Amino acid sequence: MSFEPTIGLEIHAQLATASKLFCSCPTTFACPPNANTCPVCMGLPGVLPVTNRQVVEFAIRLGLATHCSIRNVSQFARKNYFYPDLPKAYQISQYDRPICEHGWVDIEVEGKTKRVSITRIHIEEDAGKLVHEGEDPTASYVDLNRAGIPLLEIVSGPDMTTPEEAKAYMEKIHSLVTYLAVSHGDMEKGNLRADANVSIRPPGQKELGTRTETKNLNSFRFVRDAVTYEIERQADELREGRRIIQETRLWDAMTKTTFPMRSKEEAHDYRYFPDPDLPLVVADEAWVDRVRKEMPELPDEKKARYIAQFGLSAYDAGVLTQDRAVAEFYEAVLAAGADPKKAANRVTVDLAAKLNDTKHVMAEVKFTPAQLARLIALVDQGAISSKQSKEVFDAMYDSGEDPDLVVKSRGLSQMSNQAELEAIVAKIVADNPGQVEQFRAGKDKVFGFFVGQIMKATQGKANPALVNDLLKKKLG
Amino acid sequence: MNPCEQPLHVLHQMRTTGEISTEEIAKSVLARIQQAEPKLHAYLAMTDEKTVLENARKADKKRTSGEVVHPLEGMPITLKDIFCTQGMETTCGSKMLKGFVPPYDATVVEKLKHQGLNLTGKTNMDEFAMGSSTENSAYGPTKNPWDTSRVPGGSSGGTAAAVAAGMALAGLGTDTGGSIRQPASFTSLVGLKPTYGRVSRYGMIAFASSLDQGGVLTRDAEDAALLLGAIAGHDPRDSTSADRPVPDYTQALQGDLKGVRLGLVKQFQGAGLDKEVEDHFQANLNELQGLGAEVVEVSLPALEYALAVYYILAPSEASSNLGRFDGIRYGLRSKHAEDLSQVYQKSREEGFGPEVKRRIMLGTFALSAGYYDAYYNKALNVRRMLSADFNRAFQQVSMIVCPTSPVPPFKLGERLSDPLQMYLVDSYTLPVNLAGLPGMSIPGGFTKGGLPLGLQFIAPAFQEEKLLQAAHGFQQVTDYHLRRPVM
Ligand SMILES: [Zn+2]
Numbered sequence: 029m030s031f032e033p034t035i036g037l038e039i040h041a042q043l044a045t046a047s048k049l050f051c052s053c054p055t056t057f058a059c060p061p062n063a064n065t066c067p068v069c070m071g072l073p074g075v076l077p078v079t080n081r082q083v084v085e086f087a088i089r090l091g092l093a094t095h096c097s098i099r100n101v102s103q104f105a106r107k108n109y110f111y112p113d114l115p116k117a118y119q120i121s122q123y124d125r126p127i128c129e130h131g132w133v134d135i136e137v138e139g140k141t142k143r144v145s146i147t148r149i150h151i152e153e154d155a156g157k158l159v160h161e162g163e164d165p166t167a168s169y170v171d172l173n174r175a176g177i178p179l180l181e182i183v184s185g186p187d188m189t190t191p192e193e194a195k196a197y198m199e200k201i202h203s204l205v206t207y208l209a210v211s212h213g214d215m216e217k218g219n220l221r222a223d224a225n226v227s228i229r230p231p232g233q234k235e236l237g238t239r240t241e242t243k244n245l246n247s248f249r250f251v252r253d254a255v256t257y258e259i260e261r262q263a264d265e266l267r268e269g270r271r272i273i274q275e276t277r278l279w280d281a282m283t284k285t286t287f288p289m290r291s292k293e294e295a296h297d298y299r300y301f302p303d304p305d306l307p308l309v310v311a312d313e314a315w316v317d318r319v320r321k322e323m324p325e326l327p328d329e330k331k332a333r334y335i336a337q338f339g340l341s342a343y344d345a346g347v348l349t350q351d352r353a354v355a356e357f358y359e360a361v362l363a364a365g366a367d368p369k370k371a372a373n374r375v376t377v378d379l380a381a382k383l384n385d386t387k388h389v390m391a392e393v394k395f396t397p398a399q400l401a402r403l404i405a406l407v408d409q410g411a412i413s414s415k416q417s418k419e420v421f422d423a424m425y426d427s428g429e430d431p432d433l434v435v436k437s438r439g440l441s442q443m444s445n446q447a448e449l450e451a452i453v454a455k456i457v458a459d460n461p462g463q464v465e466q467f468r469a470g471k472d473k474v475f476g477f478f479v480g481q482i483m484k485a486t487q488g489k490a491n492p493a494l495v496n497d498l499l500k501k502k503l504g
Numbered sequence: 505m506n507p508c509e510q511p512l513h514v515l516h517q518m519r520t521t522g523e524i525s526t527e528e529i530a531k532s533v534l535a536r537i538q539q540a541e542p543k544l545h546a547y548l549a550m551t552d553e554k555t556v557l558e559n560a561r562k563a564d565k566k567r568t569s570g571e572v573v574h575p576l577e578g579m580p581i582t583l584k585d586i587f588c589t590q591g592m593e594t595t596c597g598s599k600m601l602k603g604f605v606p607p608y609d610a611t612v613v614e615k616l617k618h619q620g621l622n623l624t625g626k627t628n629m630d631e632f633a634m635g636s637s638t639e640n641s642a643y644g645p646t647k648n649p650w651d652t653s654r655v656p657g658g659s660s661g662g663t664a665a666a667v668a669a670g671m672a673l674a675g676l677g678t679d680t681g682g683s684i685r686q687p688a689s690f691t692s693l694v695g696l697k698p699t700y701g702r703v704s705r706y707g708m709i710a711f712a713s714s715l716d717q718g719g720v721l722t723r724d725a726e727d728a729a730l731l732l733g734a735i736a737g738h739d740p741r742d743s744t745s746a747d748r749p750v751p752d753y754t755q756a757l758q759g760d761l762k763g764v765r766l767g768l769v770k771q772f773q774g775a776g777l778d779k780e781v782e783d784h785f786q787a788n789l790n791e792l793q794g795l796g797a798e799v800v801e802v803s804l805p806a807l808e809y810a811l812a813v814y815y816i817l818a819p820s821e822a823s824s825n826l827g828r829f830d831g832i833r834y835g836l837r838s839k840h841a842e843d844l845s846q847v848y849q850k851s852r853e854e855g856f857g858p859e860v861k862r863r864i865m866l867g868t869f870a871l872s873a874g875y876y877d878a879y880y881n882k883a884l885n886v887r888r889m890l891s892a893d894f895n896r897a898f899q900q901v902s903m904i905v906c907p908t909s910p911v912p913p914f915k916l917g918e919r920l921s922d923p924l925q926m927y928l929v930d931s932y933t934l935p936v937n938l939a940g941l942p943g944m945s946i947p948g949g950f951t952k953g954g955l956p957l958g959l960q961f962i963a964p965a966f967q968e969e970k971l972l973q974a975a976h977g978f979q980q981v982t983d984y985h986l987r988r989p990v991m
Contacts, residue, residue, distance in 0.1 A: 067608050071828045073601065074588045074610060074707040076742050108824050108871075110848050117827025170832065299871035301880060304713035304821055307743050 031228035031266065033259045034236050035188040037251070038223040039201050041180045041211045042154065043086050049153045049178035050077030050120065057217055061159065061171040069176035071115030076305050079104075083178040086210040087127045087151050088311055088319045090180060093204050093326055094146045096131030098316050104151075104303040109296055112170050113156040121181075123300040126150035127309060133204070134328060135196040136346070144197050145185035151309075152179050180210070186225065186236065191259070195252040198222055199350070202248075203327050207352040221246045226258040228266070237262070238272040242279055242286050254279040257286055330355055338368035347376045353390035360397030366404045374400055378418070382425050394428025403431040410491055416440045444491040446498075449482075452490075453498045456481045467503055475499065507532040508670035509988045511723040513730060515673065516575040519567065526567075526578040529673075530560035533580040533624065536670040540991050544647045546656075546666040548585045549593050550625035556580060559622035575730050577620030582672035584663045585626040586633055587613055587718070588707040596709045597629040597641040597659075600829045600836050600855030610707025611742065612676060612718055612735040619734050624672045628662030631857045632826065633683055633711040635659050636929045639920055640859045647916070648690060649989040650956055654913040657687030663721050664691040669991055674722040674731055678708055680715045681814055682908075682933025685945035688721055689908035689958025692947040692984060694728045694975060695721050699965045700940035701746035703732075704739030710825040712818040713744075715937040724985045725946070725975035729753035732968065748966065756969035757976040762796030764974070767901035771807040776928055778911045781957060784949045785907045788959045788978075792905065795977050802897040802904065806890040810935040813890070815927065816870050816883040817938075822860075823867030829855060862923065887938050894939045898964045903974060906932050908945040908958030936962050944971040947984035956984075 048055060051068035068075045091098050105123035131146035156175035158168045182201055188194050202220055205211040212219050227239035242258060245251045257279075262272050277286040325333075327349045334345035349355050354375065361371040379400075383389070403424065407417045412435055423434045435441055443449060456478060457464060467474040482495050507515060507529050518524045534553050541547055563578025588594050588606035590613075595601040609617065630640035638661030639645040648656040649669040656665040660677030664687035667675050677684040679697035688695025696719050703718040710716060720731040733754065738747040768789075789799055831837035831851030838850030856864070870879040897904065910931055919925045936943040941962055948959030959978070963970040979985055 067606075070833065072588075072606065072608075072834070073594070073596070073604070073709040073828070074606070074705075075608075076706050076744075078741060078743050106824050108827060110827065110830060112830075112832050112844070115828060115833060117830055118824055297873045299824070299868065299873075299876075301820060301824070301871050301876070305710075305744065 030231070031237075031259075031263050032231050032233075033189055033226060033228050033255075034186045034239075035190075035194050035255055036186040036225040037184045037188075037194060037197060038225070039182045039184075039198060040221045040223075041090075041182065041201070041205050041213075042219045043083060043178040043180060043210055044212050045080060045082045045086070045178055047080060048176040049080050049083055049151070050176055053176065055177050059173055061169065062173060064173040065175070069115070070172055071117075077120060077303075079306060079309065080178065083151055084127070084309055084311060085315075085319060086178075086208075087149060087180055088316055089208045089323065090182070090205060090210055091128030091131065091149055092316070092320055092323060093208055094128070094131040094133050094149065094182075096128035096146055096149060098311055099125060099127050099129065100311055100313070100316075101125070102127040102150075102309045102311070104306045104309065105300045106303050107298045107300055109298055111155070112168065113158055113172075113175070115156065115172060115175060119153060119155065120303055120306070121152035122150035127311065133197070133200050135193060135200050137190070137192050137196050139342075142187075142193060144187045144193075147183045147185050149180055149182050152181055153177065154179050180205075186227075191252040191255040194224060194255045195248050198248050198251050203350050203352075207324060207326055209352075215247050218246050222251050224251060224255050224258070226255055226262070227272070228259060228262045238274050240272065240275055240277050240286075242277045243289070245279055250279055250281060253284055254286055257284060261286065324352075327352075327355075334368075338372070340369065340372050344372050344376050347380065348372060351390065357390060357393070357397055361401050361404075364398040364401030366401040367408075370404050370408075371401070374404065374421070378421050379425075382422075393425070395424040399424060399431055406431060406435065410442060410444050410493075411435070412440055412442050413492060416442070439487075439489075441489065442491045443486050443489040444494055446494065449486075449490060449494055449498055452482055452485055453495070453502050456485065457502050464503065475503075478503070505988070506536070506670060508536045508673070510673075511727050512579050512673040513575060513724075513726040515579065519564075520573075526560040526563040527557060530556050530578070530580050530622065533670065533672060536991065537624070540649070540669045540671055543652055544649060544665050544669055544671075545644055546627055546646050546662045546669065546671055547582075547625045548595060548597070548628050548643055548662065551623050556622060556624060559620070563620060563622075574619045576616065576734055578622045579673050580622050580624045581616070582624045582627050582663055582666050582675040583613065584629050584660050584675065584677045586629060586678050586709045587626075587676060588709065589613055589623070589626065592626065594626065594709070595643070596633070597631040597643065598829075598855065598857070598860070599642040600852075601834075602836060604834055606707070608707060611704035611739045613707065615735050615737075624666070627660075627666050627672075627675060630659035630661070630683075631860050632709070632822070633659040633678055633680055633716075634822070634859050634863055636682065636686055636926050637914075637916075637919065638662060638687075639916065640857055642857055645916055648913050649991065650691065650954065651913065654915055654955070655690065657690035657909070657913065659683040659687075660695075660721060661687045661690075664688060664693055664695070667691070667721050667723065668693055668989060670988070674720065674727050676718060676731075676735065677721050678711075678716055678718050679933075679937065680711050680717075680818060681937050682930040684719045684721060685908050685933050685943055685958065685960060686929065688945040689948075689960075690913040690956060692950075692956035692958075692987065692989075693721050693945075694724055694947070694985070695719070695945045695958075696728045696732060696968065696971065697936065697943050698732060698736060698968055699746070699942045700937075701744055702736050702942070702966065702968070704737070704742045704745045706739055706741040710821075712821040713825060714821060715814075715818055717937070725972050725979055726754065726757055728944070728975070729757055729972050746966070751969060753969060753972055756972040759973060759977065760795050760980070761792060761974060761977045764797045764903070765901040766792060766797050766799050767802035767897050767904040768799055769807065769897075769904055769906055770801050770803045771805070772906050772932060776910045776931065777907070780951050781907050781910060781912060784951075784957050785959070788948050789905070791978065791981055795981060799905075800901060802900055804890065804893040804897060804935070806886055806893050807935055809886045810890060810938055811927065811931060813883045813886045814930075814934045814938060815866065816879050817887065819863040819867030820870045820880050821867065823864045823871065826856075826860070826864055831855070859923070890935060891939045894941060894962075895964075902963075903970055904962040906960050906962070907948070908932060908960040912951050912955040912957060932960060941965055942968045942971055944975060946975045946978060947982075947987075949982075949984055950987075
């Protein structure tokens with residue numbers, strides 16, 4: 029018996045603000061434990077939070093990009109529970125009045141577009157973390173550097189039905205938050221973490237099955253694999269006549285399985301109530317309008333424009349627009365005068381392969397868009413062959429050297445001087461009368477022999493198109 | 505009169521003309537502490553005498569070199585132990601915070617330091633400001649200087665007793681439901697709780713965030729105006745503090761009450777009021793009318809729910825605010841805990857006293873799923889109704905006048921076993937906190953047995969000047985504020 033899965037994701041995006049949500053501590057990554065703390069984020073007695081307005085602006089930005097309605101007056105609430113990484117014993121979050129609600133995004137899986145609803149987006153602070161290495165191996169240590177770092181929690185509707193859709197949805201959110209510059213989107217640093225809610229039901233059943241929540245999935249692949257595993261696991265349970273237990277689970281990337289979290293930590297009544305230390309968050313129309321006006325072109329719009337304006341394929345346009353940095357680089361190459369299709373090819377094929385091989389990100393690319401445009405021009409002008417251009421590209425990627433310099437220093441320039449080439453062609457033809465005979469007798473393959481000889485004589489620099497022309501003329 | 509018993513502004517006047525030095529004032533206060541502290545137990549921590557004298561001499565040096573000396577500079581002042589003081593233990597009257605030394609000053613402490621604060625010490629209080637008698641302190645009760653068998657009120661009872669007894673010239677307290685005004689009433693002082701948001705709460709250990717407000721305990725209206733002016737104002741570190749200018753409160757200390765309409769709250773009359781308190785209040789009204797005030801009746805229909813609303817909202821906020829006292833980062837950690845949940849349970853069990861536990865449980869219950877709407881949300885709605893009632897009343901009258909406490913200072917232990925009896929003591933003060941209004945208790949007379957009684961004025965938001973003007977006027981025709989307990 030097969031089942032129909034229902035999947036919803038809650039994604040926590042760590043925001044790229046310089047300071048924390050309610051104090052002025054920096055958000056710098058990888059600092060010594062508790063270096064980025066102050067009385068406020070340590071929860072000392074008597075201290076008070078003050079809202080970082082940049083965070084509210086970021087929330088509005090993401091809300092607009094996901095077609096949410098922005099609440100003009102939203103509210104912070106306290107979520108109360110005890111844990112050593114939570115210094116105040118409550119997390120400041122938003123509860124019944126979140127800043128963004130009722131939005132959607134479109135995702136694409138196997139060429140088909142699907143709309144996923146966004147239930148809400150709200151602002152909250154991150155907790156610290158427990159460290160288990162220290163003087164005393166049996167002790168836990170508390171590092172509060174992360175405590176108070178701003179997060180946006182993005183809650184999707186239960187609209188996805190396959191692991192691929194869940195993965196595509198998370199990629200979409202990643203693309204949006206980086207486009208909007210609200211998050212660095214660095215997955216390795218846990219900038220984006222998803223909790224996946226999964227349930228299954230027999231086809232035709234109206235009500236949803238009992239769901240599980242798998243927490244803290246910090247890569248696109250983990251989301252896909254964990255959802256895949258959960259669907260299978262739940263199906264096995266039902267097939268064997270057992271019931272699904274509503275619970276929180278964790279993903280083990282080593283064994284590729286999910287396992288239940290200790291259930292003790294779940295029986296929480298968080299006792300939410302409005303935080304009396306913080307005024308209402310007022311995002312008036314003027315503010316929302318200003319943010320709307322300052323919105324960058326978003327990936328979907330960009331993709332459509334690339335297809336219409338440059339005649340790119342949907343695939344290429346998709347690859348170029350998913351990452352804002354890639355799209356910006358591509359557009360800069362065009363601005364330097366390159367042909368859109370040729371530039372797209374360089375970026376989606378050559379550059380993409382290099383980035384993939386070297387595990388680099390766009391920001392680490394050493395050459396400039398103008399240099400890539402120059403490389404394309406060198407091929408167009410016949411100064412180098414398309415084959416030579418690969419070598420130049422590799423050199424540019426490795427060293428950031430200017431293409432003209434690479435061509436010069438490696439002696440790669442193409443021989444396109446007609447008179448010079450004519451002389452070489454004449455000499456090769458004269459030196460090989462036997463082959464000339466064979467060619468004239470109809471053995472077309474011998475043409476290749478002559479090309480090879482000319483290339484050898486010119487150390488491969490001869491312009492192949494010109495060689496073809498001249499040889500054909502000479503051999504008659 | 506001994507210098508330590510004089511109002512601060514009088515002493516400042518005297519030192520300006522060279523009649524007395526700040527050092528002599530400080531010596532007088534220190535001598536009084538030596539003499540009275542063992543009987544009263546007003547202090548939890550004391551600045552060493554050398555430092556107090558040094559600070560006083562600094563002000564004198566400044567004066568003799570011709571510099572302008574702020575009236576507060578070098579004057580011995582005390583702080584309720586709820587205000588965080590950098591480098592000085594701050595316990596909030598709780599075992600939970602024994603040994604806690606804050607790495608920062610509360611904003612009001614910072615502000616006073618700018619004026620040359622000469623801190624005598626930190627004064628006793630009901631644990632986490634929960635109480636009306638200072639008997640809930642983990643460090644033993646403070647006694648009333650007017651009768652040491654009686655309580656000084658609470659929760660700012662230590663500050664009140666210290667100032668009344670001459671162990672400090674003035675002090676800061678906090679008021680969540682009457683914790684400045686009721687002790688002022690019990691010790692014959694002026695106690696001013698400003699409008700919510702007038703004084704920064706940063707560094708003031710939170711009990712109920714939407715109700716807490718720092719304020720002053722002084723010997724008369726002039727001193728209250730001086731001290732309030734020094735601590736009021738917007739604080740970027742407290743987003744609930746009001747961003748509006750601070751007037752010169754000393755300018756309000758003039759004129760009489762001619763034509764001023766005072767409201768007598770219909771719902772306050774009768775209910776639980778002690779006969780002698782009622783009689784004195786009538787006499788006070790006559791005195792006010794003698795000053796030209798008109799007395800008219802106003803109605804606050806939602807008032808009958810105020811106590812219930814307060815005892816839902818304040819414990820709810822407290823249950824969350826006190827979560828941070830978990831034995832992990834600072835304060836008491838139980839030595840008997842074997843795992844994490846025991847660290848929480850045992851530390852809180854050992855660290856908190858019974859009244860604090862009672863309120864944490866009340867608040868936890870009121871906020872829990874399924875009860876939130878019936879309790880917390882409903883209480884919020886009634887709170888709004890009460891604010892609207894006050895606003896309506898202030899369209900008819902300039903201020904509201906009533907007794908500060910329905911009863912005179914009671915005996916130590918008298919109400920300790922019955923929380924509800926203790927809660928009722930705040931009936932006349934806590935509605936003011938619910939509405940966020942400024943309220944002030946001034947000396948209003950004495951019972952036949954010589955126990956102090958307070959008279960309370962309540963003004964519209966941010967009109968503290970009205971309170972000071974009324975107090976000043978009242979002082980012109982009465983001498984209650986000039987009497988001192990025999991030490
Ligand atoms: Zn901080």
